[in-house]
Amino acid sequence: xxxxxxxxxxxxxxxxxxxxxxxxxxxxxxxxxxxxxxxxxxxxxxxxxxxxxxxxxxxxxxxxxxxxxxxxxxxxxxxxxxxxxxxxxxxxxxxxxxxxxxxxxxxxxxxxxxxxxxxxxxxxxxxxxxxxxxxxxxxxxxxxxxxxxxxxxxxxxxxxxxxxxxxxxxxxxxxxxxxxxxxxxxxxxxxxxxxxxxxxxxxxxxxxxxxxxxxxxxxxxxxxxxxxxxxxxxxxxxxxxxxxxxxxxxxxxxxxxxxxxxxxxxxxxxxxxxxxxxxxxxxxxxxxxxxxxxxxxxxxxxxxxxxxxxxxxxxxxxxxxxxxxxxxxxxxxxxxxxxxxxxxxxxxxxxxxxxxxxxxxxxxxxxxxxxxxxxxxxxxxxxxxxxxxxxxxxxxxxxxxxxxxxxxxxxxxxxxxxxxxxxxxxxxxxxxxxxxxxxxxxxxxxxxxxxxxxxxxxxxxxxxxxxxxxxxxxxxxxxxxx
Amino acid sequence: xxxxxxxxxxxxxxxxxxxxxxxxxxxxxxxxxxxxxxxxxxxxxxxxxxxxxxxxxxxxxxxxxxxxxxxxxxxxxxxxxxxxxxxxxxxxxxxxxxxxxxxxxxxxxxxxxxxxxxxxxxxxxxxxxxxxxxxxxxxxxxxxxxxxxxxxxxxxxxxxxxxxxxxxxxxxxxxxxxxxxxxxxxxxxxxxxxxxxxxxxxxxxxxxxxxxxxxxxxxxxxxxxxxxxxxxxxxxxxxxxxxxxxxxxxxxxxxxxxxxxxxxxxxxxxxxxxxxxxxxxxxxxxxxxxxxxxxxxxxxxxxxxxxxxxxxxxxxxxxxxxxxxxxxxxxxxxxxxxxxxxxxxxxxxxxxxxxxxxxxxxxxxxxxxxxxxxxxxxxxxxxxxxxxxxxxxxxxxxxxxxxxxxxxxxxxxxxxxxxxxxxxxxxxxx
Numbered sequence: 001x002x003x004x005x006x007x008x009x010x011x012x013x014x015x016x017x018x019x020x021x022x023x024x025x026x027x028x029x030x031x032x033x034x035x036x037x038x039x040x041x042x043x044x045x046x047x048x049x050x051x052x053x054x055x056x057x058x059x060x061x062x063x064x065x066x067x068x069x070x071x072x073x074x075x076x077x078x079x080x081x082x083x084x085x086x087x088x089x090x091x092x093x094x095x096x097x098x099x100x101x102x103x104x105x106x107x108x109x110x111x112x113x114x115x116x117x118x119x120x121x122x123x124x125x126x127x128x129x130x131x132x133x134x135x136x137x138x139x140x141x142x143x144x145x146x147x148x149x150x151x152x153x154x155x156x157x158x159x160x161x162x163x164x165x166x167x168x169x170x171x172x173x174x175x176x177x178x179x180x181x182x183x184x185x186x187x188x189x190x191x192x193x194x195x196x197x198x199x200x201x202x203x204x205x206x207x208x209x210x211x212x213x214x215x216x217x218x219x220x221x222x223x224x225x226x227x228x229x230x231x232x233x234x235x236x237x238x239x240x241x242x243x244x245x246x247x248x249x250x251x252x253x254x255x256x257x258x259x260x261x262x263x264x265x266x267x268x269x270x271x272x273x274x275x276x277x278x279x280x281x282x283x284x285x286x287x288x289x290x291x292x293x294x295x296x297x298x299x300x301x302x303x304x305x306x307x308x309x310x311x312x313x314x315x316x317x318x319x320x321x322x323x324x325x326x327x328x329x330x331x332x333x334x335x336x337x338x339x340x341x342x343x344x345x346x347x348x349x350x351x352x353x354x355x356x357x358x359x360x361x362x363x364x365x366x367x368x369x370x371x372x373x374x375x376x377x378x379x380x381x382x383x384x385x386x387x388x389x390x391x392x393x394x395x396x397x398x399x400x401x402x403x404x405x406x407x408x409x410x411x412x413x414x415x416x417x418x419x420x421x422x423x424x425x426x427x428x429x430x431x432x433x434x435x436x437x438x439x440x441x442x443x444x445x446x447x448x449x450x451x452x453x454x455x456x457x458x459x460x461x462x463x464x465x466x467x468x469x470x471x472x473x474x475x476x477x478x479x480x481x482x
Numbered sequence: 483x484x485x486x487x488x489x490x491x492x493x494x495x496x497x498x499x500x501x502x503x504x505x506x507x508x509x510x511x512x513x514x515x516x517x518x519x520x521x522x523x524x525x526x527x528x529x530x531x532x533x534x535x536x537x538x539x540x541x542x543x544x545x546x547x548x549x550x551x552x553x554x555x556x557x558x559x560x561x562x563x564x565x566x567x568x569x570x571x572x573x574x575x576x577x578x579x580x581x582x583x584x585x586x587x588x589x590x591x592x593x594x595x596x597x598x599x600x601x602x603x604x605x606x607x608x609x610x611x612x613x614x615x616x617x618x619x620x621x622x623x624x625x626x627x628x629x630x631x632x633x634x635x636x637x638x639x640x641x642x643x644x645x646x647x648x649x650x651x652x653x654x655x656x657x658x659x660x661x662x663x664x665x666x667x668x669x670x671x672x673x674x675x676x677x678x679x680x681x682x683x684x685x686x687x688x689x690x691x692x693x694x695x696x697x698x699x700x701x702x703x704x705x706x707x708x709x710x711x712x713x714x715x716x717x718x719x720x721x722x723x724x725x726x727x728x729x730x731x732x733x734x735x736x737x738x739x740x741x742x743x744x745x746x747x748x749x750x751x752x753x754x755x756x757x758x759x760x761x762x763x764x765x766x767x768x769x770x771x772x773x774x775x776x777x778x779x780x781x782x783x784x785x786x787x788x789x790x791x792x793x794x795x796x797x798x799x800x801x802x803x804x805x806x807x808x809x810x811x812x813x814x815x816x817x818x819x820x821x822x823x824x825x826x827x828x829x830x831x832x833x834x835x836x837x838x839x840x841x842x843x844x845x846x847x848x849x850x851x852x853x854x855x856x857x858x859x860x861x862x863x864x865x866x867x868x869x870x871x872x873x874x875x876x877x878x879x880x881x882x883x884x885x886x887x888x889x890x891x892x893x894x895x896x897x898x899x900x901x902x903x904x905x906x907x908x909x910x911x912x
Contacts, residue, residue: 102722102805102806103804103805103806103834104805146671147671147675149669149671153669157642157646158669158671160675160678161642161646170889175885176885176886176889177884177885177886178886180862181804181862182802182803182804182834182861182862182863182864183643183802183833183834183835184632184643184682184800184802184835184864185802185864185884186864186866186880186881186882186883186884186909187883187884187886187887187890187908187909187910187912188679188682188683188687188890188893189645189678189679189681189682189683190679190886190889190890190893192645192675192678192679192681193674193675193676193678193679195675196671196674196675197674197675213726213728214728215728215730216728216730236587239587239589239699240587242610242699242700242701242702243699244698244699280730280752280756281728281729281730281752281756281759281760281763282759283753283755283756283758283759283760284730284752284753284755284756284759284760285756286755287753287754287755287756288753340667340669340670341667342585342588342590342666342667343587343588344585344587344588369669372667372668372669373588373667373668373669374669407665407666407667408665408666408667408670409665409667409669409670409671409672410672411670411671411672412667412669412670412671413669413671414671415671416671416672416673420672424672424673427665427672427673428662428663428672428673429662431659431660431661432661432662432663432673433673434659434661435653435655435659435661435663435676435897436663436673436674436676438896438897439674439676439679439893439896439897440674441896442889442892442893442895442896443889443892454673
């Protein structure tokens, strides 16, 4: 990058907000998906909306592509820098600007950590509902980009349900506002389009969130089944009985073993474990819990436990949330997959995964958000064994094809990013993708904002799905993710 | 229009009409009657394609011929928005009315745009499910129309709006493209969320031909309660007490009108034991006014604002305010209406969305609507005029769309560059 441009950028962020030395830039060359790496020319750390605007205006004038970055915990390469581009980190814009309890709104900057929103409002019995498992390290801005989910989105919805308004710096540097504190603001639902656009439509600099009153009670039940098929049948039973639990999670035996080894959650050793959480008024929850218990029993549950205390409940969740990182206990390397199927296709897809797994001679551990059909198969392998890494990548990719064939999706919450853009044309037809591109052109005619993501380009050499590497905080047991 | 242009346009219409008849058959292309006028603008013909490919082709041909197209479902809300700047063709979705798939065990439904909401709900109810939405005139309103107008009722407090319920959409664009986005599963972040872009776009970007929704179970039991409040302060205290409690109510609305005290309604859904406990809890919250069990009919209050409408002396509007300011909005309305000698009647929902009927002189209505819009916009809200007497001095149906308007126009330009769809009906002249 030309020195004059670098100088101009440095002046905008007051010197301290620019990183350009190769040693320091290494931190930013990838996100949570570490097999894709691109070195940015520079990293800018603005501390205000005005600074973001000024940086983006320079990029626009000089035609420099830019990638916005939150905490860098994404699992699809969404925050991967682009060639000859810069990274704009929003980490310093981390203030909770306003909490408005009467209207159940909070206004935050993009660098605010997800869990910090709840931490700020819980004294008044409120919480921020979207709970991606990286919530103790991931940022709200990143959640907006990815439309992050979490275990409780079954009942509460995704990030997009909880983002009512946005202040956005468009790729030409202009500042616009989408949505607002009131509902049904006039015009197109641009906030709805922006959330989940993976940084390709601009940079959010302020976010209006909906916050939620804590329910009167929360009850968590653990049920052990002979296999995931019986556990799946119990989930169908719960849905057919007209219940909408706060969360329904499922783990297979391999995932249980790993979680046990990692955090000693005291899970029963079984073929399929179900975790059902109900919340709401006590009388309502207790009535429904009796029903859930009965449904699990009639579907073959050998053991059913209800967490007796908050501590027990926390332990149950800890085991589930630690599942990805726990794989390190039972396998040297592994790939985290994220696919979605109609929930009823579960037995069929599971047996197909089993077949693929046997054919490849590789183990697959399964962790699901069972209520909404979001699968996280973990493909285990050993890089030291020649050919295993390639076999694992093929297996992981084939699992996604199963999801598409079952009428599902290639991603439920991790995003397309760099990792899955080649799968997009298997899920969408050309006119579908062209229409999305036309919408993108309205926001970013010069294609400067995270330009190489989401949409398929001809397959490049060395493009491959990637191994999972736990975030340092995750390995230290300070954070987990789904 | 001078005589030469008029004759040119007539020739264009008749040759175009011939083209459509040869494509769709004579039964599905008709001359428009006076009753088909759109907010006072008379279109020339009505076309009813039989499937989405035909619909996309008719749209493409119209676009190519430079004709303005007005998409139409059940026509229940066709008068909302500004009058079209041009209207040549009504494109009816009446024949696209199939429920393609009710995957009840997956809690989803795929449905064509022309299906009425009621028929869809009846089908879903066979498996104890529903689209958790209570729109206006469900027996006539179609899926496509309700989506385009983004209509929602009191259930929104618990289940969200259509933007939160739609998971997939297929759109026909003016260039003939049929584009799908989203999918058939509830959790899906692949690609842009165009179902949300189409929702509330008033048919100005493309014509919705199909949608996929996430469903909810029908409630086991429901109970409704009403409280008559004597003063504005009492109304405020009651609403705040309910909203700040741990009650899990599904809906809350305040009904208010000239010459009567406001009533607040609360809806609960759940099991018998759960409902009994919530009833006790609700009764404990009220210090003065008594809580009485109410008929489910009270939830028709919004729709009944349109009953026995006197079109020449009535205005209807939707307004939005902050959720904690609905009582204040009721006072603002009363004050403005009283000053102009207007009668008023309204419903304000706990989400901060309200519906208002004003009656009186045309000029007074105009002044009051403008004044209310200014006041609500000052507090980040809005006022959307849904009906006004023909004699009332004209007023923009929408109001201020904010600083994103140029971007909205850019989106419109990308998808409908010739301004074929519903020209001039949406915000900021879109």
